[in-house]
Amino acid sequence: xxxxxxxxxxxxxxxxxxxxxxxxxxxxxxxxxxxxxxxxxxxxxxxxxxxxxxxxxxxxxxxxxxxxxxxxxxxxxxxxxxxxxxxxxxxxxxxxxxxxxxxxxxxxxx
Numbered sequence: 001x002x003x004x005x006x007x008x009x010x011x012x013x014x015x016x017x018x019x020x021x022x023x024x025x026x027x028x029x030x031x032x033x034x035x036x037x038x039x040x041x042x043x044x045x046x047x048x049x050x051x052x053x054x055x056x057x058x059x060x061x062x063x064x065x066x067x068x069x070x071x072x073x074x075x076x077x078x079x080x081x082x083x084x085x086x087x088x089x090x091x092x093x094x095x096x097x098x099x100x101x102x103x104x105x106x107x108x109x110x
Contacts, residue, residue: 049098061105068097 024031045065048057055067075091
């Protein structure tokens with residue numbers, strides 16, 4: 001017989017203001033300074049993932065964010081796996097997709 005895990009279900013995720021308050025307390029920075037750091041980080045990510053940027057941004061030890069260009073797909077025929085009837089899948093335009101990869105530091109935390 002399998003045993004049931006005794007872990008409690010996780011509560012709600014912290015809000016933006018709760019995260020900023022906690023970082024402010026831990027680092028002795030003002031909430032305004034913490035907000036400025038987040039704004040700067042957002043600007044750096046936008047710059048690196050934008051059209052003229054390298055398309056990759058890494059937060060050391062945590063995650064790597066990159067933009068992947070997905071090509072356009074043509075309309076095609078296929079079979080609906082639930083009903084077995086033939087359907088036509090619509091064409092999709094080319095698009096940019098943001099991928100986030102967890103790095104070793106983040107994987108070790110979990």
